[in-house]
Amino acid sequence: MPVDWSIAGEIIELEGVGKAQINPADAQRQAETARVILERLLMQPGVLLADEVGMGKTYVAMAVVASVIASTRRTHCPVVVMVPAGLRQKWQRDWEQFKTHCVRNHALDWVRDEYAHSPTEFFKLLDDRADRRTHLVFITTGCFSRGLNDPWVKLAMIRLARGMTKLSDTQKRRLYRWAADLVRQFSNYRLTEEVTRRLMHSDVLDWKRILVAENILAEENDDPIPDRLARDTHRIDWTALCTILRELPGWRPESVKPSLRKQVRRRFSDACHNAYKQWLDLVRWRSPLLILDEAHHAKNDSTRLAQLFRQGSEDDVALLKDKFDRMLFLTATPFQLGHQELIRVLRSFVAVRWSSKDAPAGSREEFRATMIKLEQALDRNRLAGRRFDRNWGRLRAHMLGSPAQEGDEEKQVLQWWSRVEAVQTDAWEQEIVQAYQDCSATKEHAEKLLKPWLIRHNRLPLLPGTAAIPRRNVLVGKAIGNSCAGDPRQVVEGLPIHERALLPFLITARAQGQLTQSANTRAFFAEGLASSYEAFHHTRDGRSTTKDFDDGLTAKTEASSWLVPTQWYEEQIARLIPSHEAPRELRMAHPKILATVQRAVDLWLAGEKVLVFCFYIQTARALAEHLREEVNQRIINIAGEKLGLDARRQSPEVQSWLARIVRRLSDVESPFNREILSLLGAAMDKPNYAILRGYREQLLGVLMAYFRSPAFVARYLPLNDPLVRDALGERETRRNIIAGGIDALRHAILEEKDSSNQTYLGRIGQFLDFASELAERAERRLALKEHEESDESENPLLEYLNAVSIYSKPRRLDYADDDSVEDETDDGSYRVMPLVRMVYGETKTVIRDRLMLAFNSPLFPEILVSSSVMGEGVDLHRFCRHIIHHDLCWNPSTLEQRTGRLDRVRCKAEVCSRSIEVYEPFLAGSADEKMFRVLRDRERWFQVVMGQKFEFDEATSEAIACRLPLPSELARTLTFSLSCWSDRPYAPGARHPDEGVER
Secondary structure, X not given: OOOOOOOOOOOEOOOOOOOOOOOHHHHXXXXXXXXXXXXXXXXXXXXXXXXXXXXXXXXXXXXHHHHHHHHOHHHOOXXXXXXXXXXXXXXXXXXXXXXHHOEHHHOOOXXXXXXXXXXXXXXXXXXXXXXXXXXXXXXXXXXXXXXXXXXXXXXXXXXXXXXXXXXXXXXXXXXXXXXXXXXXXXXXXXXXXXXXXXXXXXXXXXXXHHHHHOOOXXXXXXXXXXXXXXXXXXXXXXXXXXXXXXXXXXXXXXXXXHHHHHHHHHHHHHHHHHHHHHHHHHOOOOEEEXXXXXXXXXXXXXXXXXHOOOOOOOOOOOOOOOOXXXXXXXXXXXXXXXXXXXXXXXXXXXHXXXXXXXXXXXXXXXXXXXXXXXXXXXXXXXXXXXXXXXXHOOXXXXXXXXXXXXXXXXXXXXXXXXXXXXXXXXXXXXXXXXXXXXXXXXXXXHHHHHOOOEEOOOOOXXXXXXXXXXXXXXXXHHHHHOOOOOOOOXXXXXXXXXXXXXXXXXXXXXXXXXXXXXXXXXXXXXXHHHHOHHHHHHHHHOOOOOEOOOOOXXXXXXXXXXXXXXXXXXXXXXXXXXXXXXXXXXXXXXXXXHHHHHHHHHHHHOOOOXXXXXXXXXXXXXXXXXXXXXXXXXXXXXXXXXXXXXXXXXXXXXXXXXXXXXXXXXXXXXXXXXXXXXXXXXXXXXXXXXXXXXXXXXXXXXXXXXXXXXXXXXXXXXXXXXXXXXXXXXXXXXXXXXXXXXXXXXXXXXXXXXXXXXXXHHHHHHHHHHHHHHHHHHHHHHHHOOOOOOOHHHOHHXXXXXXXXXXXXXXXXXXXXXXXXXXXXXXXXXXXXXXXXXXXXXXXXXXXXXXXXXXXXXXXXOEEEXXXXXOOOOOOOOOOOEEEEOOOOOOHHHHHHHHOOOOOOOOHHHXXXXXXXXXXXXXXXXXXXXXXXXXHHHHHHXXXXXXXXXXXXXXXXXXXXXXXXXXXXXXHHOOOOOOOOOOOOOOOOOOOOOOOOOX
């Protein structure tokens, strides 16, 4: 009998209740996807939702969760959401936002949700009375893999084991002495021997009453022991623990030798963990639905996550077998998995409850047979795709016919293909056409079998509500230096290397050429040199520590036979390029570093925020240093030019001018300060921001800081107007002069537009909209948890404002990078704001989270340099639409994940109807260009041949880089179509979402 679930359309409004939160088309797609998932779950055990990054999979899942909770309310069994530890808080925040903005009339206010850190906490939630029971439980993917650390459960195990053996009076006294030490409650002196004796003679389910009476627990505390532990005691083998209890030493723990005490503790701990594992395997419980995010982490049978669902052997029992009625898995990268890995993820659905009245159709055996058929179909498609890939790799430009014009390569390849598909003139042409036909036929068959189990939507090529504006504008190679670049048929050329810097790159190319003759070698130093001079030096010192994450590509650095010549090349290169200690100007002359810095600074001057990604830690540090210095210098240059001063020779005078103006704007008695407060106050006094009244002072504080910064003064105020300069003088009081200065200030705030066609006041409005959402979430959280003590971290708006405020404090140039310095003195010196910030793997989590929140505001920092640590699971899209991939990657999905930080539902690009600008610079004729060409080739084949193995040694990458790219039109015919929602047809002339620039 199938489950009786349906979409709760009468209460769910994914577009937003009262006020639209997302584009209507996105909301319709999400609602239809949720409906289809619930429909499929009626009869089948699970579904894998695999929409592209940033398309709102979380909200689709929450619509499913809300519908299931509403349908199963009377069963008192919770829905479980299992997510990676780093995403747990985000999921809980998103659930609060979902209830606030996507549920009509507070219809889900009765739903209680909790986080369970461990299995013990989870089972305690299940033990609550029906009227207090949690409806939605969040756990991490490591929850059921955690060991036993709860002292009360350990003590209960002593009590339950004691009930299975006979102890003498002497052994009982030893047990009372040792119990607190064994469970690591020795420091809790209220757990005395007498209390322990009472507990050992009482039912474990009655312990709370005793512990409250002894003032060890409070009345509001949860029961210390899960009911299920007491129920299942007879099914657990207590032999090992009973033996330890009988053999406890006669002396008190503090009196025995430390080595003996440690040994007794270790034996006890091992016995407890053994009993605990038995209990987790045996305990009975039920949940209607499991949501598993980042499900691709369950692709390998050997992982702990996979073993929760799938048996490693016939003797194993999956821990979560027969616990869930249905499962919904989420991933953004289904085709990064090999087809066998994808099948293993889908096979996890075998763990659902097949013996209940709500079981899916068929049986476990039939499901396994279905997966075998699907695996065979995918296997045939993969083999056909690989044959077509190999044959395509033999195609060369001279085989196309007449030489292609610039930018016409793909067109010429398509013309060649049309001819060959119609008439083959030799055996190879017959072979490649047959391979294509086989790939197409096997794709159709596999797609039919896969479609019930996997749903995937790709983004539309145009921004919502527009007829011709592409969602992304990808600018590759030297296009990073062209401010007007945007032609979708752009000719691809790399950044030129100036002849003064050319020799090191020529030597590197020579070394790479030699390495191509040796199997499985990779010139890491060449990749480092293409990134930055600093990265090259560090690739020589420590090859495995230069990148901030493992790119997953296997290759030796050099074969032993080539070790000496490669070292010689590296030594020559090291002598030719600037060293670590070289002046900054020389190090910044690196051709790609220079291009990235210039583009980022130019975008910043145009009022834009910029996100820069790189792999090498040293490159990240170098970029942050160069950007910080260049931005500060631009501020001085712009202000100097407006003031009529030579910024090079009169920098102190320019800084003095800026410091005086900033003080004037900061002076609470100043008419300019009052005017800024008036403008901001008028914006905040709008009725739709009434919820922010309690945060008014904090909001004004962080917003005012922006307008009192040298960056704002230099960029937006007309300091070249003598009247404005006079008005901003510290002692100026003439009303007519002051009025001119105020007009200039108002114009800068109200009318000056950035390159996204937004005024700063408009951006403040978006900031206040977001703040209102956070405030509503905080109010709901407070209303639902009035019985709990106030906790600032429970207020998302305060958390947001605290993060932003850290970067709203002016600091001396010497402390520009130190956010911990508290310098409130006003000695008239020049101060700067933290315009540029860097985050990488060693950045503390609290700082990383703070930077994420602050960058996702219209305030500081305005340029963020990040390693791959910010490449997944974070939102940086609300006020930024420019991303620079300074370092490319062999794997196209990695690049897509990074871009997905900005390309999300409700991103800035959608708000201002301007494309997301994606820069992919590479150096012409270098290892950089080879990586780009490999990336270009693989992104077309990525969804044609599932789960490609990325082993790019020098020989392999050289071969791939020489290939002609598969035309996007041809690639689309071989790509799986797994959508359950058809929006609107593509606008004439629009680029398809899978279509890149002309390569």
